[in-house]
Amino acid sequence: MATVELTLTTDQIKPSIEELKQILQENGIAGAGGAGFPAYGKLSPKIDTLILNCAECEPLIQVHRQMLAFHAKAILAALNLVATVVGAAEILIALKPSYKETIEAVEAVMHQYPKVKLCFLKEAYPVGDEVITIYEATGKVVPPGSIPIEVGVAVFNVETAYNIYQAVEKQQPVTTKYLTIAGEVEHPVTVKLPIGMTIKEAVSFAGKITTEDFVFISGGPMTGSVAKGHDLITKTSNAILVLPRDHFVVRKKMSNDVIDMQRAMASCCQCRMCTDLCPRYLLGHPIEPHAFMRSATTGVTKDLNPFLDTFFCSSCGLCEMFSCMQNLSPRNMITSYKNGLIQNGVKRPEQPRWEEVNKIRDYRMVPEDRLVARIDLEKYEKKAPLFEGLKDAGCVNILLKQHIGAPAFSIVSKGQQVFAGEKIAEAVADSLSLPVHASIDGIVTEICDTYIAITKSSKGGSEE
Ligand code: SF4
Ligand code: SF4
Structure with a gap:
């Protein structure tokens, strides 16, 4: 506290x-x-x-x-x-x-x-x-x-x-998360859950899943990622989407680096739509996805800027979900390349090129309704009403790292009774780090490097 x-x-x-x-x-x-x-x-x-x-x-x-x-x-x-x-x-x-x-x-x-x-x-x-x-x-x-x-x-x-x-x-610490559950569910809904619940449990609050072969997306359709039912709700979760496995959004998110590259080598026509609609490029930032695609697919490294500019991509996904008529994946390729640079110790350029805001920026912004139609989500655009009552959980696995910065370290022991709101893991001193708190009343049943498990005790109970 x-x-x-x-x-x-x-x-x-x-x-x-x-x-x-x-x-x-x-x-x-x-x-x-x-x-x-x-x-x-x-x-x-x-x-x-x-x-x-x-x-x-x-x-x-x-x-x-x-x-x-x-x-x-x-x-x-x-x-x-x-x-x-x-x-x-x-x-x-x-x-x-x-x-x-x-x-x-x-x-x-x-x-x-x-x-x-x-x-x-x-x-x-x-x-x-x-x-x-x-x-x-x-x-x-x-x-x-x-x-x-x-x-x-x-x-x-x-x-x-x-x-x-x-x-x-x-004086209440963060122990709960609000999130929307939408897509192939009976009753799209926005709920308040204890942190540490699983995605599968969370989805059950939206009624039955209405398709047989489905995939969970943690987050929105543009920036979210494919998740498993046992993945956990964290302080940064904001949505779970249930989509058919063959849905455009799912296919894009499950694409593979090698195939992405082969398809780009075969069919990137350098139309530059990905760049012309890129929100960061239009603001004057040094990112031109078409130039990256050209350099990456031809292997020409005389000009390093298209590679180093990957540091300035926000991963918004517009280039691959909306702009590219060849259905290529500039965002995924840029992200993979950027991660490779980071793993190899390459640092972001300290004095990046920076231009004026593009004069026709306003005419190149992508209307949301056009985006929704393009990525085939119109049928899922339904109200997901907010229910304020906190959902109950029998057990939670609370991650020690839920956001950017150093992970917290456990300060509880196995078998210990804890109460919702009690600190169970401490922040690392002198680092960008945050403590973690129990999200339900219960007994600590497991402590490992990545999470602390709490099972509801017969005496305790999470807030309704
Ligand atoms: S929009 Fe697609 S085809 Fe056009 S330049 Fe970009 S990646 Fe290549
Ligand atoms: S994902 Fe990156 S390159 Fe693509 S539109 Fe967004 S900011 Fe531009």
Whole structure:
């Protein structure tokens, strides 16, 4: 638990940045999506603008818009506290005009927070990519390879802001995760689960699976990955999709490096659609997927830039899921190549080329409805209503590494009784690292290098 106690309802109390960092760190708050950057690491007196990222541009995911509609007061209070502590001048609530209920909920409480402004984003993919959100909301371009604080901005997603509220106001660490379950299920739904539950258990809350040969995708259709039923819910999980094995999205995600290369060698026509629609290229960042495809497929290494530029790909997936009419896989090939460079000790270029924002960028943004149609998800576009009650779990396996940074280390022993919210693994000192907390009441039944298993005890029980 945090050693510094504050309350959002007491305006007179203003913690220092270090005190607030301590609270976020002790309560294990990582970005509730993406790489899960520890939230305390984002706090800085250099922040001028705080952005709440409620873009949620990945098709089918419906967590943030519903959470913000449900918890608008708490989330704005948390952002207001952070803005006050770091001295930020404004708080931008970045969302889409179509999120009507969310907008109404925010408008009903925002008069209490003069720094808060609504900021409407385009209904395009990937406006939820942090770098794109910042440009759309403020007109500032985060330099390639840099971080938002370089332009005086910090971005939190909705669930992260809610977790900050829970930590500050209720001294509750992160033990639960909200996620949407959609696709080939009877009742698409958005639920709140104990961290450490399996994907298979989570999917059961959406009723029966409606196809026989299916694959789980952990995350959205664009950036998520193929998962197994026994894989675990973590602090960064945000969706589970159930899709037929022969679905376009699944086939793309199960593609193989060798076949990707052979197909690219045979049929990349250098049309450069992948580059012309690449969101990072259009922002002036040094990434040109068509140039990478040309160099990689011909083996010409005279110009190293197409290879080194792979460090500046955001892995949004637009090039391979939408742009390429030859159905090639530039994103997968770029990612494999980048990982190879990293494994071989090659570092990201320190002074990357950087150009002006492309003048016709606005006309090259990909509308979400076009994307949904192109990747064949229209039939799964259904409401996935949010149920706030915490789902019950008989046992959980809580990973010691759930996000970017050093993994936590166990501080409990086998057979020990623990309670939901109790710290079971400690962060590594002097590293970017977060502790881990029990997500249910129970007995520690297993401790290994990667996780701690807790089985519900007859005395205890997780919150309903
Ligand atoms: S869009 Fe496809 S075919 Fe065209 S250049 Fe890019 S990878 Fe090659
Ligand atoms: S995945 Fe493709 S479209 Fe997205 S940033 Fe990388 S190269 Fe550009």
